[in-house]
Every structure is written in C-alpha cells, then in structure tokens.
Amino acid sequence: MTGRMKLFVAASLGFGLLFSLVGGWIGGDEARFEARAQRAEAVVLRLLKEPGEGGAYVYRPELQFSAPDGRPVRFLSGAAANPPSYQPGERVAVLYDPADPRRAVVDSFMDRWFMMTLFAGFGATWLSIALGILALRGWRHMRLRRLLDRGKPIVTSFHAVEENTRLAFQGRHPYVVVTEWRNPVSRELVHFRSHPVWEEPTELARNRMITVLVDPDNFRRYVMDLSFLKGKPKPPVRDL
Numbered sequence: 741m742t743g744r745m746k747l748f749v750a751a752s753l754g755f756g757l758l759f760s761l762v763g764g765w766i767g768g769d770e771a772r773f774e775a776r777a778q779r780a781e782a783v784v785l786r787l788l789k790e791p792g793e794g795g796a797y798v799y800r801p802e803l804q805f806s807a808p809d810g811r812p813v814r815f816l817s818g819a820a821a822n823p824p825s826y827q828p829g830e831r832v833a834v835l836y837d838p839a840d841p842r843r844a845v846v847d848s849f850m851d852r853w854f855m856m857t858l859f860a861g862f863g864a865t866w867l868s869i870a871l872g873i874l875a876l877r878g879w880r881h882m883r884l885r886r887l888l889d890r891g892k893p894i895v896t897s898f899h900a901v902e903e904n905t906r907l908a909f910q911g912r913h914p915y916v917v918v919t920e921w922r923n924p925v926s927r928e929l930v931h932f933r934s935h936p937v938w939e940e941p942t943e944l945a946r947n948r949m950i951t952v953l954v955d956p957d958n959f960r961r962y963v964m965d966l967s968f969l970k971g972k973p974k975p976p977v978r979d980l
Contacts (some may be wrong), residue, residue, distance in 0.1 A: 744938070745873070745909065752870035760863030767856040777835040779847070780805040784826045785814070792822060799824035805834055807841040815842060819850040880935060880963075887963050891953035896921040896932055898950060901942045914938050917966060919950050934964040944969055 782805035792798040800820035807813050813836070819825065825848075826832060835852075836844035845851050896919035903913040914936030921930050932952045948968070955961035 748909065749870050749873050752866045752873075756863045756865075756867030756870060758863070759859045759866065763856050763858075763860030763863055766859060767853075770852055770856065773837065773843075773845075774835065776837065776839075778808075778838050780834050780836060780844075781831055782834045782844075782846075784828050784830045784832065786828055787824050787826075788816070788820075790820055792820070796822055798822045801826045801846075803832065803834065803844075803846070805836070805844070807836075808838070811841075813841045813844065815844045817846050817851055819846070819848070819854065821850070825850065883961070884963050887953040887955065887961070890956070891963070892956045893951050893953055894921055895949050896952050898945050898948050899931065901940070901945065902933075904936050907936055909938070912938070915941055917941055917945050917950070917964065919952065919964065921952070930959070932962055932964055934966055937966065937969065939969070941966070941969055 782803040785802045785804050787799040787801055789797050790800055798820040799822060801817040801824065802814060803817060804812050804814045817825075833847040834844050835847050836842075898917070899920045900918045902916045902918055904916050905913050907914050915938070916936060917934040919932045919934075921932065922928070923930055945966075945968075950968075951965040953963050953965065
C-alpha cells in the first residue's frame with residue numbers, strides 16, 4: 741500500500757468514526773429528549789421563505805401550540821423544504837420539553853431523525869470504504885501466504901505495462917505489469933497480470949525475468965513477485 745493510499749485509508753477511518761460518533765450523539769440526545777418530552781398538537785401559522793441551494797427557495801413552518809399552563813408557544817420547524825411540508829392552518833403533532841416548552845420539535849422523521857441519519861450514513865460510507873480496502877489487502881496477503889506455502893514458482897518474461905482504468909485514485913489509474921510464459925506441455929502462451937501498483941514500473945520491469953507463484957491445482961490462482969520494484973529481496977519459494 742502506497743503512502744497516499746495509507747493516508748486515504750486513515751482519513752477514511754477518521755471521517756467514518758467522526759461522522760458515526762456525531763450521528764450517535766445526535767440520536768442519543770434525541771432519544772433522551774423523547775423520554776422526557778410531552779406531546780401536543782400545534783397549528784402551522786405561516787411559512788417563512790428562505791434561500792436554498794441553486795438559487796431556489798425553501799419554506800420553513802412557524803408553528804404554535806399551547807403549553808400546560810395555557811400559554812401559547814411559538815417555534816420554527818427544524819426542516820425547510822420546497823414544496824413546503826405543511827400548509828398554514830394545518831395541525832401537526834409536536835414534542836416539547838415540559839421544563840422549557842420553547843424547546844419543541846415537529847414529531848416527524850425530517851425534524852427528529854434526518855440529521856442523525858445523515859451523519860450516520862456518511863460515517864458508514866467512509867468506514868465501508870476504508871474497511872473494504874483493508875479487507876481486500878488482507879485477502880491478498882492471505883492468498884500470498886498460501887501461495888508462498890504451496891505455490892509453484894515459474895519464471896516469466898516481461899511483456900508490457902498497462903493502466904488499470906477500472907480503478908482510480910485522485911484522478912490517477914494504477915499500473916499492471918503483464919508477463920508471459922509458454923506452457924512446456926501444451927505450448928500455450930500464458931499471460932499473467934500483477935496486482936495494481938501506483939508508481940510507473942516499466943523502467944524497473946523491462947528486460948526482466950519475473951517470478952510468478954501459481955497454484956499447482958489452478959493456474960488462474962497466482963501472484964506475481966514485484967519485490968524488485970522496492971529493492972526488496974525475493975520471497976522464499978519452494979520449487980516443486
């Protein structure tokens with residue numbers, strides 16, 4: 741994993757944990773509020789026009805309900821929308837804090853749970869990206885260890901370097917080293933492709949004989965030894 745990829749994974753984990761914690765805190769605060777809140781019926785007094793995204797306008801309801809002592813309490817909905825969610829004169833259910841009736845909220849998903857869902861969703865997305873990359877890396881390491889234990893080393897010749905356009909990171913595509921080998925039994929010419937690498941490998945790979953470890957039971961399972969790209973010694977292999 742390159743330094744940039746490590747930084748990306750670390751940042752993804754950080755963002756994921758941060759958004760998840762914020763979402764959890766919002767959800768916990770809302771649950772605590774619900775446990776002590778009382779219900780009432782409010783009437784929509786008017787719709788306040790506010791600037792939204794892209795030059796459009798959104799409409800935020802102003803509502804009023806009666807506190808237990810009969811005092812009218814006005815408050816603004818936490819959600820603004822276009823088209824408006826409610827119309828003047830419409831009656832809606834609200835929750836309010838009996839210790840402070842001005843702390844009130846419309847009893848709807850958008851007013852109560854939207855922000856929690858938004859933050860939790862962002863957190864889950866970033867965590868999924870980071871954990872997916874780590875899981876893929878772990879799977880590759882497991883396959884490499886298995887092939888190192890029981891794989892058959894074959895010596896292949898450099899053929900080409902290609903860009904893997906199916907993957908991209910910060911607008912760049914990784915490279916794949918392609919080697920070829922002629923099966924001594926069937927005389928078939930077989931091509932092998934390496935795992936993605938992010939530094940252009942042509943100069944180091946050109947005119948080289950490159951070891952590929954293959955599963956003796958299935959030549960489609962293999963791993964290419966690219967340790968020479970980092971100046972590392974070749975991993976120990978068992979010649980079968």
